[in-house]
Amino acid sequence: MNDNIILQVKNLSKAFGGVTAVNDVSFDLARGEIMGVIGPNGSGKTTLSNLITGFIKKDAGSVVFNGKDISRWPAYKIADAGLARTFQVMRPYATLAAYKNLVPPLFSPRARRTARGKLGDRSAVAIDILEEVGFERDARVPYKLAGTLPLGYLKRLELCRCLALRPELIICDEVFSGLSMSEIASMVPLMERLRRDGITLIMVEHRLRELFRIADKVLVLNFGEKIAEGLSQDIFKVEKVKQAYFGGEDCYVSSE
Amino acid sequence: MQELRKERLDRGVKVRCDSIYAVSSLKEVMFLVGPGLALVLILLVLPLVVSPYWQRVLSITGIYVLLSIGFGFLANYVGLVCLGGALFVGVGGYLSGIMNSVGVPMILSIPIAAFAGAVICTVLLLPCLPLRGVYFAIVSFVYPLLAARLIAATGIFGGTDGIAGLDVLTNRWFNIYLIFFVLLVAIFFMSRLVNYEDLGLVFRGVKDNEQAIIASGINITWYKAQAVFIAAFLGCFGGAYLTHLYGWVGMSLFAIDFSILPVAATVVGGSGILYGPLLGTFLLVPLSEMMRDYGTLRIVFYAVILVFFVVFWTEGIMEYLRRKYEQFEHWVRV
Numbered sequence: 001m002n003d004n005i006i007l008q009v010k011n012l013s014k015a016f017g018g019v020t021a022v023n024d025v026s027f028d029l030a031r032g033e034i035m036g037v038i039g040p041n042g043s044g045k046t047t048l049s050n051l052i053t054g055f056i057k058k059d060a061g062s063v064v065f066n067g068k069d070i071s072r073w074p075a076y077k078i079a080d081a082g083l084a085r086t087f088q089v090m091r092p093y094a095t096l097a098a099y100k101n102l103v104p105p106l107f108s109p110r111a112r113r114t115a116r117g118k119l120g121d122r123s124a125v126a127i128d129i130l131e132e133v134g135f136e137r138d139a140r141v142p143y144k145l146a147g148t149l150p151l152g153y154l155k156r157l158e159l160c161r162c163l164a165l166r167p168e169l170i171i172c173d174e175v176f177s178g179l180s181m182s183e184i185a186s187m188v189p190l191m192e193r194l195r196r197d198g199i200t201l202i203m204v205e206h207r208l209r210e211l212f213r214i215a216d217k218v219l220v221l222n223f224g225e226k227i228a229e230g231l232s233q234d235i236f237k238v239e240k241v242k243q244a245y246f247g248g249e250d251c252y253v254s255s256e
Numbered sequence: 257m258q259e260l261r262k263e264r265l266d267r268g269v270k271v272r273c274d275s276i277y278a279v280s281s282l283k284e285v286m287f288l289v290g291p292g293l294a295l296v297l298i299l300l301v302l303p304l305v306v307s308p309y310w311q312r313v314l315s316i317t318g319i320y321v322l323l324s325i326g327f328g329f330l331a332n333y334v335g336l337v338c339l340g341g342a343l344f345v346g347v348g349g350y351l352s353g354i355m356n357s358v359g360v361p362m363i364l365s366i367p368i369a370a371f372a373g374a375v376i377c378t379v380l381l382l383p384c385l386p387l388r389g390v391y392f393a394i395v396s397f398v399y400p401l402l403a404a405r406l407i408a409a410t411g412i413f414g415g416t417d418g419i420a421g422l423d424v425l426t427n428r429w430f431n432i433y434l435i436f437f438v439l440l441v442a443i444f445f446m447s448r449l450v451n452y453e454d455l456g457l458v459f460r461g462v463k464d465n466e467q468a469i470i471a472s473g474i475n476i477t478w479y480k481a482q483a484v485f486i487a488a489f490l491g492c493f494g495g496a497y498l499t500h501l502y503g504w505v506g507m508s509l510f511a512i513d514f515s516i517l518p519v520a521a522t523v524v525g526g527s528g529i530l531y532g533p534l535l536g537t538f539l540l541v542p543l544s545e546m547m548r549d550y551g552t553l554r555i556v557f558y559a560v561i562l563v564f565f566v567v568f569w570t571e572g573i574m575e576y577l578r579r580k581y582e583q584f585e586h587w588v589r590v
Contacts, residue, residue, distance in 0.1 A: 053471070055467070055471075074475075075470045075471065076472075076473055076474055076475045076476070077473075079471050079473035080473035084473075085471055087467060087468065087471070090468075091468070092465075093461070093465075096457075103454050103457045103458075104454075104457050104458045104461045104469055104472055104474065105472035105473075105474075107454050107455070107457070107458050107474065108472045108473040108474045109473060109474075111472075111473075161471075161472065164472070165472060165473055
């Protein structure tokens, strides 16, 4: 097997009763790549990330991460192996300062291992992580109560929760959704920096314009099936994708 | 018509102690340590001013306090509604009793029973740790009933008669200060754990945001087991202590009172902080003792008090006191 492949998903399927949420999806992901996962509402994007990260039991198929078959692993063990994920709905410790939210992930076995005994005071490390990610207009954000933070900062906090584990791959479940244009504009460089740091990203998104700007390749789901996989700029030339998104009419996606 | 609105503001001293953490005057130090100091003083003085009979009642109250702290800790900080108080007391009591009956001295049998009992209880509850809310409550509630039936039916451990003739803690001063000391250590240790330690934050995450904790690569079952162990340790110590208070161990150690009273105490005392269950227990157990003359009618009084708190005073006494301590209220014009 190619060493450069970090994640290999094969024939993944999941049905909830009579509804097939994910049907026979396969893909490979190379180390350091950013892959977008798009599709209309209910096409199985979130279920796919739940299946990969072990939060839902798979009906069939396998997931190989870093050469290890993690198909039957419990969710915490997958995270421990370095495959982190964000959640669409974040529930931070509302009554605590933002940086305190990073203390539990820093408490995890993986964080202790990757720090190689240099972890020290977890609160200080948490503040470091938050400051490194940066809250551009407001340096006091790490000290504010998490319950008072706007959505854009909460999304970053959620991302920081993953970064605390020093993961190799992060599955970002709609980190752009619900954000204003300027907030997204400030998130894009952050994503690019994560890639430079050697982190592979899977981005489940609805915001196509920003996604296409940073993603190396895109996977399109519809009704749980993979209908296309390819480079960002080519994906809307595929007939099936046009069909799923626009009902088959000719379309043009701005590449700016 | 003038409309008035009640406004609550933090007291200045509270704000200073909260934000800076630099302790700059005796007043602030007293504000911070005062409540804890008052509790220690009350527990020190209380046994001196009551009759031997009430000293015995206070010792029993101490056992209930340990159970209530454990219940409050599991319910409010870990998200497990555990009605296993009777299980903890029963297992701890029987272990200590059995060990003592084969010749292990009290000074060893009590701590060993507390530790080994906690291990046994945690292992028993381990399969149901993934359960949440009422399901965990049911399983933890059924275990003591099961144990009592098992002992009655098979006649093991003395059957319905229990094991008599065990060593007795004879010095009543030692008895009462021992249990008070243990409950003080327990409550200070626990409030430090849940408020300041990183481990406490993980526990709270297990309660409030289980998925984020799992996604952080943390095995929540392991942390739930640790939390149950802490609560079970307190309960098993209480059981072992109770055994040697009477010099007898029997099926009544599995009585459901041990499971139910902590719930009532938490309702009365307030659930937000650990001192709530403590206060609730110190009110309810002596109250129930005072109403002993009324026989079964005391259950009615009990129910009325509970309903009053559940319906009209949900925050509980301790939460109310804390608010009065930290904030002042005044009426302002809208």
